[in-house]
């Protein structure tokens with residue numbers, strides 16, 4: 001996950017940049033904390049992207065500067081306008097981090113720093129980290145402001161405005177989902193994307209040949225972001241975006257369900273999969289930390305699904321399973 005940020009506030013000259021240095025495991029919890037405290041978005045600098053083997057596998061596409069990333073862990077930044085007290089915000093962040101730590105999540109050093117920056121510095125700064133990236137053999141993610149020419153006819157380009165929803169395509173959980181989708185989606189299949197965030201997986205599904213996708217998210221910001229990205233990619237006739245809680249109320253059957261959500265959330269709806277999937281239908285689950293993979297696998301088996309494959313990247317696991 002590289003930046004996930006767009007501030008749409010009014011003009012201001014000075015901003016306070018608040019930075020939390022934490023662990024990969026705590027990214028989502030800390031990002032949520034900053035948003036809950038009033039941040040309009042976060043940008044994420046993850047040391048992991050430097051060690052990933054982008055270039056050898058798919059050619060020279062991105063050029064990352066190691067100075068822009070922490071030596072280890074993840075830096076999560078947000079920017080506060082002049083009228084918000086940086087000191088007060090930082091105290092609230094520190095208190096929130098303590099709560100997260102007490103809940104058992106490893107937040108690492110959880111160092112919080114603040115500094116004043118000029119508007120021009122940050123407004124464009126994050127965009128330099130977000131470049132077109134070939135994430136699988138067939139799929140490339142392209143921020144909508146970048147120019148990019150596909151290198152072959154087989155390469156499919158997903159246009160993205162990351163906005164404020166999760167899903168720039170660079171986080172291992174999203175990449176793993178797309179790799180499994182590339183393998184298991186068949187032409188003209190139907191897909192339900194649970195926890196669609198920016199809509200990236202639904203758009204990927206269409207690029208991989210799906211004839212219909214339903215993108216669901218509980219968060220209205222994600223629903224808005226996904227709807228915008230669907231239009232940006234010209235697939236609004238194929239992808240329907242809806243606010244929904246997991247698979248609740250879903251009546252129709254589908255060929256594929258994909259969900260990049262935490263393990264604890266996946267197990268909340270595994271019992272719905274036999275009802276929602278057609279015979280032979282595929283479930284792709286991601287967002288699972290390695291320690292929680294068994295929890296999801298057991299839950300899938302208990303609900304009659306057969307595990308086809310598990311794939312791993314940087315401590316994350318994604319699972320493909322089949323309904324007989």
Ligand SMILES: C[S@@+](CC[C@H](N)C(=O)[O-])C[C@H]1O[C@@H](n2cnc3c(N)ncnc32)[C@H](O)[C@@H]1O
Nearest residue numbers: 166167174195196197217218219222245246260
């Ligand atoms: C890790 S993000 C995944 C975004 C995107 N699908 C991707 O792969 O990059 C998880 C998403 O699940 C959504 N979510 C969390 N709980 C949910 C629920 N109960 N029902 C629907 N969506 C949920 C969050 O709002 C968030 O957008």
